[in-house]
Amino acid sequence: MNASVENQAGLVEVRPGIHVWVQPDGSWWLNNAGAVTAGTTQLVVDTCATATRARHFLDALGAATGQTPKLAVNTHQHGDHTYGNSVLPATTVLIGQEQMREGLRTDPLIDGCPPFWSPVPDWGDVERRLPDITVTDALTVHVGDRRVELRHPGGPAHTTGDLVAWVPDARVLFTGDLVFAGLTPLVFMGSVTGALAVLDWLAAFEPEVLVPGHGPVLTGDDITRVLDEHRRYYHLVLRAGADGVERGLSPLDAARGVDLGEFADWADRERIVLNLHRYYVDHDGSDMDLIAAFMDAVAYNGGPLPTRV
Template identity: 30%
Template sequence: MAKAFASSADLGEKKISFDEIGPDLYAFTAEGDPNSGVIVGDDCCMVIDAQATPVAAQEVVRRVREITDKPIKYVVLTHYHAVRVLGASGYGAEHMIMSDKARSMVVERGVEDWASEFGRMPRLFKEPDSIPGLTWPTLTFKDRMTVYLGKRRVDLMHLGRAHTAGDIVAWVPDSKVMFAGDIVEYKSACYCGDAHFTDWPTTLDNIAAMKPEALVPGRGAALTTAEMCNEGIMLTRDFLVNHYEPVARAAARQAPLNEAFDMCREVCDSKFSDFVIYEHCLPFNVARAYDEASGIDTPRIWTAERDVQMWEDLQLG
């Protein structure tokens, strides 16, 4: 029997955790589903990454209301992917913030990404009819932006291309806590279908240089010590290198994509097959690594039709 497309057969609910990882700093995690973060300031709150629908966002709002009645004034979106941004309207925030590049990617590929991600992982899109449309930021920036929640300072930074070309992180200097989006994952596969493999390790170096003492990854458990932060960064780097190198060797001799896929499996299955969404991500990761190694700098747009065709071409299952 052929394997179900991507995570389309993944229908089991995940256990949600909401943990304080620093003073008035929280991680909303769910066993490998997309994470969100919460920063509580003197007079308002900031949410990092919105979830996939306004209905899904209400679970984050409910957790926020258990700890504070301060308004959620800002929603920060670390990149453009649908599972991160389409729930933003559910917070009633005054401002939604993205990088300039992330906004341009919504313009370029937001509609296609929405359809693609819904087909891959429908469970995350709780009550999809609640989505009012694409999410558009009210504020954008190129490299760095500082937001004050009363006296509390939050630095939003683009540290380099990684999971996408427009990734940003949120840094809380008073506690040395970072919300890294999908630039860092913890014991979860990196989705690299829109990635820049050869830039991503340098971006990880830039995060490591800030010496975070706690970090919320895009997926996986919150990292609550400096040692765990380093571990998460190292695991992410190891995942990227071990995926890219065998595929790049295949691309150098113009081997077919299915051969590159098999070469990647030979290296990576023993290392990462127990990571959350490993099987889901692998075909997309190999396809993008092959393109990048072949000189295609800008990731090709994934459409629902391209997703399924690629899955079928690799004859998974």
């Protein structure tokens, strides 16, 4: 791993007792994580893709707060938010949505990453660590005298097992990958229409600080701006999918015909292929072929997908 790239990651206190670990540039496998600390209790929100990155996060958090996490929550199953779970203290109680737990239980990538990315990520000495407690719809966690509300959006969006962590007294919302700030959203394991619908649900919290799964922390008008960008992007995917189905195109050929317009400069633009695969399987009621979808994304990209993890 490139040390100079890793050193760009940093811990930001967005409200007293609420920290965010931001990993630029937020592209493949470079997620945000965070924590809520009050009294003698600390709740961690997500970990990181590799053991090294997860340890850097937890070391920085411990230095800033003097605490070790008693609780942790995963916002969804993907490895950039979960593979570092095993780096948490053994005594930390881990929480996740029911379908998130099952997704991580059967995730093959933790055992060996296929060469869809370059360089191929090395997770380090991580082990599959699953949630101890599962949530169906909602759970309130008490962190000292502070409430943290864990909510499922009610249907598939980024994945089928998404959770947000809402801190109402501070009006801070950790969205996981329901929001990507300034780079291409990914919904191939969820739903395009569900991801679009969830944006109104997120806005209804009226957060003052929104922590996306990837990209910079958002405040003020930037929250509305980024949610609106997501709406326009998902409408683009829906139009491209409908057009591709009508013309009998494959998801890859449909993607190649899309003018990404304002989204052309976003990182990970090849996700248009993965998102169209999701549109197609939802349209015809088939099962997602993840290998075929990633092979098409690599073909669209002209080679393996770049990562700096």
